[in-house]
Amino acid sequence: MAGAVSSLSVQHDKAGLLESRQATREAPWVKAAILTVALSFFAIFLLLPLVVVFVEALAQGWETYLTALVEPDALSAVKLTLLAAVISVPLNLVFGVAAAWAITRFDFRGKPLLITLIDLPFSVSPVVAGLIYVLVFSSHGWFGPWLAEHDIKVIFAVPGIVLATIFVTVPFVARELIPLLQAQGREEEEAAVVLGARGWQVFWYVTLPNVRWALLYGVILSNARAMGEFGAVSVVSGHIRGETNTLPLHVEILYNEYNFAAAFAVASLLALLALVTLAVKSWVEWRASQTVAVED
Numbered sequence: 001m002a003g004a005v006s007s008l009s010v011q012h013d014k015a016g017l018l019e020s021r022q023a024t025r026e027a028p029w030v031k032a033a034i035l036t037v038a039l040s041f042f043a044i045f046l047l048l049p050l051v052v053v054f055v056e057a058l059a060q061g062w063e064t065y066l067t068a069l070v071e072p073d074a075l076s077a078v079k080l081t082l083l084a085a086v087i088s089v090p091l092n093l094v095f096g097v098a099a100a101w102a103i104t105r106f107d108f109r110g111k112p113l114l115i116t117l118i119d120l121p122f123s124v125s126p127v128v129a130g131l132i133y134v135l136v137f138s139s140h141g142w143f144g145p146w147l148a149e150h151d152i153k154v155i156f157a158v159p160g161i162v163l164a165t166i167f168v169t170v171p172f173v174a175r176e177l178i179p180l181l182q183a184q185g186r187e188e189e190e191a192a193v194v195l196g197a198r199g200w201q202v203f204w205y206v207t208l209p210n211v212r213w214a215l216l217y218g219v220i221l222s223n224a225r226a227m228g229e230f231g232a233v234s235v236v237s238g239h240i241r242g243e244t245n246t247l248p249l250h251v252e253i254l255y256n257e258y259n260f261a262a263a264f265a266v267a268s269l270l271a272l273l274a275l276v277t278l279a280v281k282s283w284v285e286w287r288a289s290q291t292v293a294v295e296d
Helices: 002-024 030-055 062-068 072-105 113-116 128-135 144-149 159-168 171-184 187-194 197-226 232-239 248-255 259-294
Strands: none
Touching: 002 030, 030 159, 030 259, 062 072, 072 113, 072 159, 072 197, 072 248, 072 259, 113 171, 113 259, 128 144, 128 159, 159 232, 171 197, 187 197, 197 259, 232 248, 248 259
């Protein structure tokens, strides 16, 4: 009798599974239509503009293309873009790790406020962020007289560009780490503490190995945003050629001057950086999935 009941149960489960699969199975024409829409959107709005950038950049030949890239103002823009990224990304790395650790490992007053502030750059327009820094640090701003008295220049200078870049890239590392640390819980870390490990040892030997791929992923996203930021940097830079122009700002100036060949050449450099970032991102995702598969 028990065997018969068990057999009926198995048959019922199989029937339910088959019914579920049939319920989610779409007709071939529906699959084809959805795939066509997705691929068409990708081709028209993503792939085609990227191709156009490189076609226009090389329209007048390699000599014109290379001349636009080695021009002094372009080289200055490249250096400033890299400098802003080199400064802002490590700072956001430190902040992101500290914020994620505090939010997921401690209970304290103001935790919801901290989480909200981390997401603030996602909701505030970069232009508004730039205007805020102008209000605070310009010659007529809150700290303007004190800065002028000590001969410190923030707005229309490199420090302002770095501050604006830090603001727009704040969420990326923290937002990658917080969900992962919450999902992992505290059991392994508490076990390490019981075994005599100190706080730094717990982080270095227990927490960091578990979140290393998410951490690297957040750094990659932060770096990509830092190099491509336009709005906030445009407000605080002053558009001083050869001094405060990053690559996106340099592209805008060249385009407004109707120097289309040079504008697309510099834009292609940004596109190459984006493609490299995408390749590294894909590699990180693949390595993370391989690590999870091995651990399982």
